[in-house]
Amino acid sequence: MRVFFDRELDTAATYWRIFRRDGIVIGFTSHDRDLVFGGIRHRAAPGMVPAAIRMTSDLSEDSAGVDGTLSHDSIRATDLESGLFDQASIEIGIVDWQAFDSYAIYSGTLGRIEDDRRGFSAELRSAKAILEQDLVPRTSPTCRAVFCGRGCGLSAIRFTQRVNLAAFDADLNRVSFDGLPSANYIDGQVRFLDGPQTGMAFGILSANGGWLTLDRPLSDQTSIGTPAELREGCDHTLATCSGRFGNAINFRGEPFLPGNDLLARYGQGAG
Template identity: 40%
Template sequence: MVAFIEPELTSIAFCWRVERRDGVALGCTSHDRDLLIDGLVYRASPGMLPSAVSLSDGFEASALDVSGALTSDAITEADLAAGRWDGAAVFLFMVDWEEPGAEELPLARGELGDISLTGQGFTAELKGMTAALDRPVVEQTSPECRAELGDARCRVDMAGRVRIARIAAIVGEETFELSEAGADRAYAYGRLRWITGNNSGLESPVLTSAGARLTLREPPPQQARIGDLVEMAEGCDRAFATCTGRFANALNFRGEPHLPGIDLLTRYAAG
């Protein structure tokens, strides 16, 4: 046990380090002044307030709530609504605010779950490491492929299947004209990553494409503008016919297209 919690009069401060998936890191503390720990400044404003923290040596899924204030330079309502903080890694610990870099007492580690906005603040669920035990252990059978195009299981070479372009025209909230045309439906079920503009760093799933026109599954979190730089990656509808005909990758197909489903008993013999 660390020494700074043993005296009758203590100088304890809670600290949170939040790391987004795009690499942005934020430090907050419950102390009334900023603390410098391992090169990161833990700001006293906006502070964060956790719910009761309990530690155990069991395997129960642990979670706690963290609340905080919205500010223009740290955690903004627009960033929360855009999903920039979804799944961010969180490390909660205690330090001695008189010597913040000397010792640390870890309290909780996990990732941000459900986030809700409340007036000028927010409340986020912190999912502990044991929450991963609630996930399925094995995959369920499916006629569609369960791999992602280009990942270690799919093994399709994505070189030449990713393209950089700019938004040339805005047709609708979900539909854009790009500066470069591609093959019809080449980017259907793929992804679009925003490089510049209001949505920089975010990704949007693609519904379909036809030439230079691209339609997203849903509008981007922030308004897109003409000239925004984007990265487009080809997609796959996960069908066995597409895997064999378009990618010649039947050997790595991660599905069971010929396995009878639960509707087998309701089928009728063809005339």
């Protein structure tokens, strides 16, 4: 294996690989020309620099970051706003720009991304981040299970339809599909099967007059007629679970458990 920085003058450059959830892979390098290795073209991006990378041998979270400019065609402000880079996997390493030997020094996922319209900074999260998740269920009046997910027991296919985009309003960030009734799609999701946001899941915030308002910006390059999967929603209440779905047996909540306000009440004696 190539040993880097074992000489006074080394032909080394850093590289970044971003693996988006829609299947797009983007590579960058700090070198002054594009480098192709590992089957990926890494575009020259001298303006992108890695922040300090901290890696530990214990269970504490590793940390890293990357700063860059929004001038590169592969990372645009509209793409960041549309969520194309949300939870993307990332790899940072060193490459010999002559022999193309490379070594990955960090891998993780993109966390918080900050954009000031002139540049961006991204927080990177390693695989240890999963250790920070609270795996102990907490009581709640509503169902904690994901609709049609683990613990719910309902089939996603049963409540999902293939539709085509009939219209969209970019200003209000809302869409309309094939004249379907909108009442049952609040808290549901839309997943486009073609176009610039292929594979991304959009949450449905509200429904009004056949329009569905989405929870993240819709690309202005989306075309009328774009196919999508539209899944019904659930408000996670016991009434909906029982009355609409007949699935109360799988309800993951405690709607009748007294809340903390009961402990704060004054005692009342018999009069």
